[in-house]
Amino acid sequence: MLVAQVVNTPSGTQLRPIDTLRETVRLAAGLTDNKLLGNDAYQRGLSAIRRFGERIRGFDPSKVRAVATNTLRVAKNAQNFVNDAQDALGFPIEVIAGVEEARLIYIGAAHEVSAVQGNRLVVDIGGGSTELIIGKGYEPKLMESLYIGCVSHSMRFFPRGNIDAHAFKEAELAARREIQVIAGNYLKSGWKQVIGSSGTARALADIIAENNFNGQGDGLTMGRVNTGSGLITREGLRAMKKHLLKYEHVNDIQLGGLKDERRGVWPGGLAIMLAVFDELGIESMEVTDAALRVGVLYDLLGRSQHHDMRYVTVEQFMQRYTVDRDQATRVGNLAAEFLDQLPKPDSESRAENIALLQWAANLHEIGLSISHNGYHKHSAYIAGNADMPGFSKNDQARLAALLIGHAGKLGKLATNAGFHDWRMLFCLRLAQVLCRGRSDANLPKVKVSEDDGSYLVSLSREWADAHPLTEFSLQKEAAEWERIGRTYQVGLK
Structure with missing residues (x-):
């Protein structure tokens, strides 16, 4: 922390x-x-x-x-x-999703290392995954999260701490196969600076420095010049591997700088780092402690200063799926207006929920790019499964639930015990019904209220008489809510 x-x-x-x-x-x-x-x-x-x-x-x-x-x-x-x-x-x-973890790692590392003209590559080997990111300045451009980590790799190839050359070779090859999938795009993009972030990279750099590994044999006996902590070299990694393979068990290893807490996961981390160096043609790597935690805080700071990455992501999705912006704004503003009329529980962040509601409105029609029939299902699938920088898995799940529920039947959400955003869904569905004409003209003055999960929608009888399709749609909407056991009344005055 x-x-x-x-x-x-x-x-x-x-x-x-x-x-x-x-x-x-x-x-x-x-x-x-x-x-x-x-x-x-x-x-x-x-x-x-x-x-x-x-x-x-x-x-x-x-x-x-x-x-x-x-x-x-x-x-x-x-x-x-x-x-x-x-x-x-x-x-x-x-x-958070793997790609979101990669984005935050890059932000953290970029704020703590020296500036460079051009791209930088950041590599973070964690316990269960490895993130590789290419970015420029503070902006990540290519982000990948691979399911190889120092803990999982060590458990898979060095069970119970046993070490041998064959197992290490298999560990390297397995990691290389994972990296090969992304290597082409990364090499094509290129970089001027390579940064290793967080625990594994720091541990490897410390061992190289402590033991004077410089690629000309085993530094424990050669007594070479210290390369300096904060740098990992290909030669240093190879010397470290050579020394590791002298032993049959991790508990037997004699090596300066190897902490007991790292002993059991060091072989897996070393195999992955060697694979990264070999597949991406890296000769040396700078090291920083800054990674995910620092990135999370800078991202949180950005939200407080109105630089929330989630807004950027939604904007990119609107461009990608050619969203009707006027309609999205119309639905979003009306839904937010309705939410503001409803009670605010003490546990609710109204500002966060209005933001989520408006993101849902901005994205509710992205599924039209696939098919008009059942478009809300396509919208929900995209929001629930796409890489969405800035959004947590929970954010995406809530967003997808609002999108699947903004049109059509409510039965599936009613049986989902984890869905709690009924108030926001009510507002979104009502706004969508009233904005069906895709015009700002003739929108009615509507008051909404809620009492213990029961909803009341009040509007002018004169307006309803002049808009029979909308009145019919509101009555159908009320029937749909009644079908799942929630009272929904349309009051005309």
């Missing part, structure tokens, strides 16, 4: 770290063969998060962001853990 202070300087806004908490939990090592998070890892994670929660108790929720990565993307019982962890931490926890 990183706690930072916002500092305004003449050159811009920066984050100054004032506190760091770090505990080695290794959730990835707790995954069983059937992708369940085992009880020991589950409890280790909760205990650490509970301790972290004490440090930030009393913080403004808008100043805190907690994210979960690969293990909780793949674990079948991830939602149970997230629910328990949120209670322990006292703040929401977002499970």
